[in-house]
Amino acid sequence: MSDRPLGQPRRYARCVSGRGGTGPVAVLDIDGVLADVAHRLHHLASRPKDWDGFFRGAAKDPVLEDGLALARELAATYALVYLTGRPVRTRDLTVAWLRRHRLPSGELLMRPDDDNRPARLFKLECLRSITATRPVVLVVDDDPEVVEAVRKTGLAVRLADWSPYTDPLRAAQEGEGKT
Numbered sequence: 001m002s003d004r005p006l007g008q009p010r011r012y013a014r015c016v017s018g019r020g021g022t023g024p025v026a027v028l029d030i031d032g033v034l035a036d037v038a039h040r041l042h043h044l045a046s047r048p049k050d051w052d053g054f055f056r057g058a059a060k061d062p063v064l065e066d067g068l069a070l071a072r073e074l075a076a077t078y079a080l081v082y083l084t085g086r087p088v089r090t091r092d093l094t095v096a097w098l099r100r101h102r103l104p105s106g107e108l109l110m111r112p113d114d115d116n117r118p119a120r121l122f123k124l125e126c127l128r129s130i131t132a133t134r135p136v137v138l139v140v141d142d143d144p145e146v147v148e149a150v151r152k153t154g155l156a157v158r159l160a161d162w163s164p165y166t167d168p169l170r171a172a173q174e175g176e177g178k179t
Helices: 038-044 051-060 065-075 088-100 119-131 144-153 167-175
Strands: 014-016 025-028 079-087 106-111 136-141 157-159
Touching: 025 065, 025 119, 038 051, 051 079, 051 088, 065 079, 065 136, 079 088, 079 119, 088 106, 106 119, 119 136, 119 144, 136 144, 144 157
Parallel strands: 025 079, 025 136, 079 106, 136 157
Antiparallel strands: 014 106
């Protein structure tokens, strides 16, 4: 996966491309869709929250088999875009995780380190950037607020319901804008 901006640069959105192209894409979140984050949620229960520990632990995330199967199914027909609220400082760890678990290749869009907006706002901005250059056939996310916001745009969206969506994760994604 190489670095190349996708679409017009935005104040916050940083779209890092690995594949490019103009054909239709499927967009998948990572945490809670492909990666099981349950083992690292304890870092968010401490005061203050241990964000460094939470993100370091991502290297050891087990893959969610339902998400992996869906990614492979979608990749047979569409280019993939991995749209994650993980900060860009975790890019190397995230790329290594995707490769280790043999996820299909695709573009990787990550949150800038200084962007603490709710996940739904960050992801909608990235989706606008993507749809400016190519059609999006499906968005898959575990965050009900992201799913509802995407639904309102008219894009096809699926809630990843194969992994429990917990209060600490909801607070991190929508309240603190950290993942």
